[in-house]
Amino acid sequence: MIIAIKQGTPEEEIRSLAAGLEKQGVQVHVSAGVSQTVLGLVGDTAAIDADALSAHHLVEKVIRVQEPYKRANRKLHPSDTVISIAGCGAASGNTVHRIGDGFFGVIAGPCSVETPEQIVSIAQEVKKAGASFLRGGAFKPRTSPYSFQGLGANGLELLLEAKKATGLPIVTELMDMQQIDLFNDVDVIQVGARNMQNFSMLKELGCCKKPILLKRGYAATFTELLMAAEYIMRGGNDSVILCERGIRTFETYTRNTLDISAVPALKRQSHLPVIVDPSHAAGLSWMVPALSKAAIAAGADGIIVEVHNNPEKALCDGEQSITPAAFAELMKTLRKYMELEGKRLA
Amino acid sequence: MIIAIKQGTPEEEIRSLAAGLEKQGVQVHVSAGVSQTVLGLVGDTAAIDADALSAHHLVEKVIRVQEPYKRANRKLHPSDTVISIAGCGAASGNTVHRIGDGFFGVIAGPCSVETPEQIVSIAQEVKKAGASFLRGGAFKPRTSPYSFQGLGANGLELLLEAKKATGLPIVTELMDMQQIDLFNDVDVIQVGARNMQNFSMLKELGCCKKPILLKRGYAATFTELLMAAEYIMRGGNDSVILCERGIRTFETYTRNTLDISAVPALKRQSHLPVIVDPSHAAGLSWMVPALSKAAIAAGADGIIVEVHNNPEKALCDGEQSITPAAFAELMKTLRKYMELEGKRLA
Amino acid sequence: MIIAIKQGTPEEEIRSLAAGLEKQGVQVHVSAGVSQTVLGLVGDTAAIDADALSAHHLVEKVIRVQEPYKRANRKLHPSDTVISIAGCGAASGNTVHRIGDGFFGVIAGPCSVETPEQIVSIAQEVKKAGASFLRGGAFKPRTSPYSFQGLGANGLELLLEAKKATGLPIVTELMDMQQIDLFNDVDVIQVGARNMQNFSMLKELGCCKKPILLKRGYAATFTELLMAAEYIMRGGNDSVILCERGIRTFETYTRNTLDISAVPALKRQSHLPVIVDPSHAAGLSWMVPALSKAAIAAGADGIIVEVHNNPEKALCDGEQSITPAAFAELMKTLRKYMELEGKRLA
Amino acid sequence: MIIAIKQGTPEEEIRSLAAGLEKQGVQVHVSAGVSQTVLGLVGDTAAIDADALSAHHLVEKVIRVQEPYKRANRKLHPSDTVISIAGCGAASGNTVHRIGDGFFGVIAGPCSVETPEQIVSIAQEVKKAGASFLRGGAFKPRTSPYSFQGLGANGLELLLEAKKATGLPIVTELMDMQQIDLFNDVDVIQVGARNMQNFSMLKELGCCKKPILLKRGYAATFTELLMAAEYIMRGGNDSVILCERGIRTFETYTRNTLDISAVPALKRQSHLPVIVDPSHAAGLSWMVPALSKAAIAAGADGIIVEVHNNPEKALCDGEQSITPAAFAELMKTLRKYMELEGKRLA
DSSP, X not given: OEEEEOTTOOHHHHHHHXXXXXXXXXXXXXXXXXXXXXXXXXXXXXXXXXXXXXTSTTEEEEEXXXXXXXXXXXXXXXXXXXXXXXXXXXXXXXXXXXXXXXXXXXXXXXXXXXXXXHHHHHHHHHHHHTOSEEEOBSSOOOSSTTSOOOOTXXXXXXXXXXXXXXXXXXXXXXXXXXXXXXXXXXXXXXXXXXXXXXXXXXXXXXXXXXXXXXXXXXXXXXXXXXXXXXXXXXXXXXXXXXXXXXBOOXXXXXXXXXXXXXXXXXXXHBSSOEXXXXXXXXXXXXXXXXXXXXXXXXXXXXXXXXXXXXXXXXSSOGGGOBOHHHHHHHHHHHHHHHHHHTOBOO | OEEEEOTTOOHHHHHHHHHHHHTTTEEXXXXXXXXXXXXXXXXXXXXXXXXXXXXXXXXEXXXXXXXXXXXXXXXXXXXXXOEEXXXXXXXXXXXXXXXXXXXXXXEEEOSBOOOHHXXXXXXXXXXXXXXXXXXXXXXXXXXXXXXOXXXXXHHHHHHHHHHHHHOOOEEEEOOOGGGGGGGTTOSEEEEOGXXXXXXXXXXXXXXXXXXXXXXXXXXXXXXXXXHHHHHHHHTTOOOEEEEEOOBOOSOOSSSSBOBTTXXXXXXXXXXXXXXXXXXXXXXXXXXXXHHHHHHHHTTOSEEEEEBOXXXXXXXXXXXXXXXXXXXXXXXXXXXXXXXXXXXXXX | OEEEEOTTOOHHHHHHHHHHHHTTTEEEEEEEOSSOEEEEEEEOGGGSOHHHHHTSTTEEEEEXXXXXXXXXXXXXXXXXXXXXXEOOTGGGTTOEEEEBTTEEEEEEEOSBOOOHHHHHHXXXXXXXXXXXXXXXXXXXXXXXXXXXXXXXXXXXXXXXXXXXXXXXXXXXXXXXXXXXXXXXXXXEEEEOGGGTTOHHHHHHHTXXXXXXXXXXXXXXXXXXXXXXXXXXHHTTOOOEEEEEOOBOOSOOSSSSBOBTTHHHHHHHHBSSOEEEOHHHHHOOGGGHHHHHHHHHHTTOSEEEEEBOSOGGGOSSOGGGOBXXXXXXXXXXXXHHHHHHXXXXXX | OEEEEOTTOOHHHHHHHHXXXXXXXXXXXXXXXXXOEEEEEEEOGGGSOXXXXXXXXXXXXXXXXXXXXXXXXXXXXXXXXXXXXXXXXXXGTTOEEEEBTTEEEEEEEXXXXXXXXXXXXXXXXXXXXXXXXXXXXXXXXXXXXXXXXXXXXXXXXXXXXXXXXXXXXXXXXXXXXXXXXXXXXXXXXXXXXXXTTOHHHHHHHTTOOSXXXXXXXXXXXXXXXXXXXXHHHHTTOOOEEEEEOOBOOSOOSSSSBOBTTHXXXXXXXXXXXXXXXXXXXXXXXXXXXXXXXXXXXXXXXXXXXEBOSOGGGOSSOGGGOBOHHHHXXXXXXXXXXXXXXXXXXX
């Protein structure tokens, strides 16, 4: 961390500021230039509050050189993290499903779980096409209190039926820690974009043993996303999958704007796997194939795609769901891209 | 709600779509134009899922004419809502504190509660200057897990001491429903910008009897803010105060961009009181007076301001806090503006 | 300017980099910290290309401490600039019209000049209500080539007729330097938001003797706006009026989002007058009074308002124009605000 | 175009509004619903001013169903447009260079032309690696008037030397119509992001016979970009190449945010070729390969890449330039992607 001191500050006051900082556990190196004095802070600067420092009357500017996250930081953990989940029961064929470090994870399924037939048949179809994980919403965050809110606990049960039928691990969203006990047999817990900075939830999930799929908030910076991951990891849970799902911009043709640069940017800054959600990013089913290909080309470790057997009758977000047939077609194309990128499904 | 049908759709299919919609409880009026057929939906269209409809293969475009919120809608509740809170104990002088409908509410206090001396002395000073409510953070949402997270339950106790000392009602943030029992003596519960779409929390707060200060998410539209209020109101709690606190844009000189138009826009759309947070909006203490004046000039029903006796040593957000002296000065100016606008403190 | 050098860089290479920088006319002070070496640059750092430096393989980060603009910088020119324009002819009553340094300038008139009757009658009405300048578009920048593009040279002539009739100085937009000769009798040349970074035009206007009304581009930062002013001032023309007219954000209820913080921010950074355009900011006529009051409360030196005698039949932007009667009403209110703020009309 | 009329409007007034609209050359179909009357406009609605209509006191909402652009519209011109440029002189080997309709155009070269050696050697290297066009800036739009502004006319001459040496067609930016005569031997004229809505320039370029590379403004919507193309095409010049180069968002890690969805979105809406600028999009040279691959995967018709023989000493934008060696490596990879996508270089 570098602190530019205001011009004309007496040396004595600078020394006193430096002493105060050293008490917070960092070393301070004072560099008195001709017209500008600069303090260089070394050590565990993550604990220094840059905002508070900026308010100090001697301080012109505070600049972080080091990233404020540690456990999520690739500099401190150079190798790629891989998330591994053992399939369950006879249907699984003992497959271990993986995301990261060369394994391209495909998570597919409907926006909402609706009926046993719907979820089991979609699960079977996406498995056949090559998906490694089944997604499906039981608890649904909806902008309107008057919209369908998901089947709740019943939806979770239907997901588990589909898991039993196909062996596919389950990915589903947790909206409230009070429901965590219902998630015992869920394989990957999703934290939605709107909860990315629900810090209470993040802290509690740090004590949980399951992988967390952490979606980027729709106006969150890369650093904020990594700090959210840091909240989880600090509690002892290192299995975090980052997910770019589109950010909010001025463009309205697409529901959100897929920030494809997030893939190389996050992978450079962090060792965690990074996946892309092409369905929520654009909100347009016809754009899913183009964005999925772009994701893998940009270096993503996987995608999470909405697939619905009858998008026109979907109880939510039908506009962005593709059919199982379109998904199978997409997977054919993606396999060619994986080959180019030296990735494989697991 | 208006639905533009794709050109060339056979009449029969349109009739079938209309019939399906009528089953959802609305009346459908088909207007067959020369080249464009349009369906007009009348009735309780809030329950119709516009996203799902947009996915329908016959549909070109779906346009909401009516707002999707009801309880928060000024069209259905023309008079201004006023939030009233009785002061407590001897120190209160039996004052009733109010926000809305001509009452300008000033909520002031430190970002974080730190010590009994700090919070009591600030409370006394802001009361003297004219504040009607004391704010102070006990549970703090911080971007970094390594930053000071607030004193928690102890912080709440200190706030209640300050309330006892001054009679000022307390406004403080709830980050987690699991802590709600600690909030029994809190007067106004704040929902932070990051929790504006924590729908589980909003639903539970609908069953609560206390006024809710609902901060606009930093990338939330007016409609989304009003829908978040609707979640609370639908549960039976009509005491919601909306708060504009700056949105995220490309400009980095200010921490956020105060969307001053939110004041007239929200007040036109809704009967709920609208206040402004000039401290978080810019993140710059010197800008607080200019933005506070702009808020009242634009029609706001109040402000929530960070005041700290020693901003340079504040444990968080010192950069945006003003001193009690600066606050007293600001209040003098605001009183003149209130007079111009026909508003008064209570 | 501060340059953080990558860790582990040999001293020799740092010295060589420093030497290269000194050749560009600045002094370099090397501060070798324990783990971080920092270069402090003193002198005319505006000429140093921070982007190019950032690409250097030894450089971790480049931080500007000094602003890159000089002539527009308040640090170098502490007193407020005031723009003065002598009224013309008998109708003017020899009034000098002013904006800045306590003078609140009100510029009013229609989006487009349409007919002699229209422009003269509006000019008379806004003058009567207290406007100091007449605005009106002759050359109109329109998103669509199929929309009305303004009356062009004829429109300018009609504006001059209205000037003759009322003595009000004229403010109108220049879209193309090839038309500059037509602007001889125009008093203030407006550079539209879309041309804010038309650097060729800015350079040429630097040689012009007329005041320039420079509108902020709808996605331009404060620094970029000030650098655009710097382009004009560097050519010798110091009469620049900055105008905040709304920025582009995700919110769609208003056409743009008025960035009210721009007023205190720009006035702190620069000595140039800052005005607000409440009409384009929101694109909603009913919001003009609230935003105009907010502008003056935030410290603006003036406003530019669209006034049309028949907004419903306006050939462009009727949605955001107010009637002369509404304008007269607004002026009554603004006079009270001016009094509070110690400002006056001229 | 659909116009929702305010509730309670007397039939007579609606008829009168409809009559007024028909005078503007469209047919109006009135659909009187139970509670909502809707006007459907058929015909050349591009000429109807939706903004002005919205201001009408009877109008609740105006919705465009048809796109406001015609010549750029794929609905009216279903086949892909291809831009063809014959190579020149002996060095060209009579190659015809193409972009669009299966031809992937690679435009490469330095940000700025600096010296004859620099531009000729870069031209030779990018040609060898597979580029079909040489880019290079002679007139440079720079945020600061104190930054290097390009070699101007001399720069153009150096570009033409490089063209003679390699046969590569030249792509370079025009900043000012007053310099158009210098562009006689330039093959493709670039309109920069900051001039995307310089409507005077767009109109004049419509009369020009050369292909135009039109960069998306950094806060322009897809519709606005297509309307800018429409300005050019309306003048008779149908050779427009659209270029996505990153938009401005809240994220600061990358200089801009590449909107990869622009590729499928623009290609669906328009028949014009769409290319991507991965260099300006992120402003980070190490990200260029990932974004280039994403571009082709998303369906782009080409890329425009900054290549500099010595990025650290580049006079501008070195941070985003790759070396000729890195470019050659990138081209090897891109050829594999082109094969997958059924595209070829020409």
